[in-house]
Amino acid sequence: MTENIFQQALASEYSDILEHAVTHNYLVCIPNQSSLSDRTITRRFIMDHMIKPSPYVENLFQTMTGKNLLIKNDEIKSHIGYIHKFALQIIKEENAHDPQGRVYKQVFVTAPLDDNPNKCAMLKPEPIYKFYSAKEYIGFLHFAVEDSEAAFMFAQAFVQHFNNSYIIFKQFAKETYNKVKSGLNDLKCLVLKIEQLKEAITNPSIMQNVCEMVESNILYDIYDKLFLHMIEFHEEQESQLWACCDRIMSDLYATKLGIDRDLDGIKFKESAELLGTLNVYRTPWEKMEVLCKLAGTIDKECKKHLEKNNPRKAEKWETSADQYFPLLIYLISLHKPEHLQVHLTFITEFSICSGTSGQQRYHLTNFLAAIHTILNNEGVL
């Protein structure tokens, strides 16, 4: 086979990549010359074609840019990290020598391995009916630690994993819900492991990147889907809660909850609007922020209401827990914020937060206690 433009570029302009590849036992994939006619050979393009086998997962290879490929029976398939899926044929393998005479392996393929929408041999994404083990994730993580590019790919691996899990999730709903939850627990463990590794690793900034990516990129994509299904699972509980709220509002006056008489008739319009934004935010920590903000809004609305009813009291008013807690019950019963229980379960289940004493945990505890009180109000209120 005549040396093609890829090989020419690798030998001349990008010899440092070849040097790195040979030193670190990468295989060099060379696309067929005819597939390169309309391509610009860039550094990244070259790096997309340097691959090495995973020590953790059979048939899995990773490019120098951090994407994953599967090689089996003379076929190279895109795997994790590719938006545009493909399967290519291996034409042949042969040994080659670098300028220093060191041997390396060349693999000739029918088309480039870059993430290109115009590739001829496109495949539809295949659902993988399999959950990776925590050990395999750690394997991916080891790749990711090598460079930040790989860390990004690592993040995408999680997205793909959860997208695939979601397919099964839809089919076997409840049974799989537990699996998804345990998958997320693995993920939480992983994040905590990363945090623990931070102290030991020589380049903590890379680990920080991985942590941030796990938290923001990966989870963000799956939250919507999980939330929608949680709504279905909690439908019955929500109707039960609203029935209890109706009972509270019809049987009792706000004062019976222990709320200051001067707050009689308070509408909590602004607070209800704020609680409505729980449906807008996707991540547990954004939702948690809403719960924290609510304390301030309730306090503000109380003062505003008191200014009309009892201006002297308004001046000194502080919404203590003695008042805040019953007001919270009243607010929930009055406005019945949509999917409130789901939001709280969502925050409890999926927030990556190990703190037990901070402000967020305090407000979450108040909400959970308020829901508990509403649901079990007989003899209490």
Place this chain on the structure above:
Amino acid sequence: MDSVKEFKIVTLGEGRVGKTSLTLKFARNEFHDNEISTVQANFIQKDVQLDGGIQVRLNIWDTAGQERFRALAPNYYRQANGAVIAYDITDAGSFNKVKAWVKELQSQADKDISIVIAGNKCDRESERQISAQDAIDYANSINAAHFNSSAKSGKGVNELYTEIARRVYAVHQKNAKANPQLSNSRGGRRVRVTNDEPQKPKNKNCC
């Protein structure tokens, strides 16, 4: 790196004894305004300077004191490092409630929980219904500290929170020495990740 140790303190006591006023007075102390991190009437985060230049951060949780919400208290004192139990010196009934809280904490809360009792409203000494000595004796009997306090004048307020900070820090140091793995910069609790499956509780009825 932030090395301030954080501790959770829960404020307990009957309704209207002045729990919130106490914590707010502590938080808004004019001499320490620059130390306030977060102030809401029901949640306060504040740094306290201990002897030897040690700084600790207190996350103070306020609780609803009404009897009807009593059953919810465990949700609040769970994993608390310390508790400030307040009573009104002009209301004997509120002191009896302190004893009930202590009993509950001793049986339900973390075994290492530190307790400080606050005899509040001491600016109304003439209306006192609880003897100061009885209250101190009771506090000593349960290894707690007792302070006469007034949210109005500020008397005893800083002292009682400094004392609870000193106590929770001492417990933390003791535990850190006994078990260095549990020690960390967040007040002694941290999730450790292991590959072990959680152990199922043994069936007591099993022969």
